[in-house]
Amino acid sequence: MPAGRQQRTPPQERSVFGLTILSPSHPEVRRLQQAAVQPTLHGHKVWPTSLVLLDYLHQRGLPPQTRVLELGCGWGLVGIACAKTFQAQVTGLDADAAVFPYLQLHAARNEVHLATRQGTFAALTPQDLAAFELIVGADICFWEELVDPLY
Secondary structure (H helix, E strand, C coil), rough: CCCCCCCCCCCCEEEEEEEEEEEECCCCHHHHCCCCCCCCCCCCCCCCCHHHHHHHHHHCCCCCCCCCEECCCCHHHHHHHHHHHHHEEEEECCCHHHHHHHHHHHHHHCCCCCCCEEECCHHCCCCHHHHHCCCEEECCCCHCCCCCCCC
């Protein structure tokens, strides 16, 4: 590093689309990590593709009180945005229940409530899906074997 330049530390908290997003290095996130709440299925941060989906939703809009299911919700950024921006009723679904404390931390920081459900999208029945008006998911086919069940 050239003399006189300080190494920048990543921000521990940022605002995107009016949402507060905590980085993996944020003290509250670290507290969860130290409490042995360790997601195993890539649920260790907010993935950038969520921001692409958020951009789309902000351009498209949603009617208030839309019932939304976020597949592979992870930390729940997309669902949180739907609840905060559009007053949607959101359920976050993830195969890894260890992501839910991170989702709830972000929901609390953004002053919204999300329901959570542990399970896979392959196990959803038509009746389960009929309870929702919008189903969203970003970065949820990270393994080839996830494509067919999602389809």
